[in-house]
Amino acid sequence: MSTFEDNLWSRLVADHDDQISHAAEAIAALAAASGESSGSRWRPSKRRPSRGQRVLASTAVCIACLASAILVAHTTTHSPTAPGISQAAFAVKDNHDGTLTITLHKRSALATLNASLVRYGLKARLPRGVAARTLALTANCLKVPTLPGGGHPAAVAVGSPHAPLPGNLPSRPLKNCDLHATS
């Protein structure tokens, strides 16, 4: 094992020990799958949504904003994990009106921000060509749809391309709900 690989492992454990520890079951599956390089049988995902489902999923994108606001019960400031990124690289704030305000002070912290947003099923994207160094970002989902029977879903999430979602909900990257700079 090389010095770089050893040092990188030490940094990852130091910075992400909590995340790793809390994903024991997923890691067990990951480790099991790492031994199946040739034996595993590829299957198309049964949850891959059809075109119609994807249209429905785009509606769920907005619902996800509400869900994430519910999930983030308190204003949370996450400590960035990558070395070289300062303490307040980003913050996630619940506005209690169905929106979140995500403030990203350093573009280099985007990956770390997204790592922290994964638990809410959200993924932040920066619009290209934004010059501001400090960006106050607000999810572009101010209208909160209700379910046909009334009320709001308790746990709808929008996941990464690899993400299976809780409750077998459709998975879709947050393409239509990109975050926009407001300052």
Added chain:
Amino acid sequence: MSGSLPGRGECSPGRAVRDFEVVYRANVAGVASFFARRCAEPQEVADLTSETFVQAIGSLGSFDPRRGTARAWLFGIARHVYAQHCGRLTLAHSGVVALASGLRLDDGEVEELAARIDAQGLGRELLTQLDGLPELERVALELVDLAGLTPREAASALGIAPGALRVRLFRARRRLRTGKEKR
């Protein structure tokens, strides 16, 4: 490896770290080489390798063993990380944003990564020869013939069916042969 894997009821935080280390050590060299074929700077290779594993940790819950192996999953993330990196490079070249370095490398690590970049010279040359091919064909050939993934793993990493991957691979190899014969 599979003999040491935990059962479902044996997922403890310490075990999670050990299991993830197994996955990390089995794949870090391959991921670093993937970036070494694309980047000339040791710092870039280090940052992108680190970012791949940070993003992997952030999306551990999204890993679905039915869709492929851990290696395929990590290479899928690595590909995504590189695409993000290219986006940031575009912004940096246009003066919109300054690129930040994440990891602080000591001289030994820099030297080691520089050697890895040199060692990937042939692979880089091959990628250059394939420059005119569609990206999917190029990456299919790289993942199978250079990174050593099985066609099924490469298909999983690229999010396509194995049959489609084999077609891409066949086309890429044929074009490579044709190009050599012409020269």
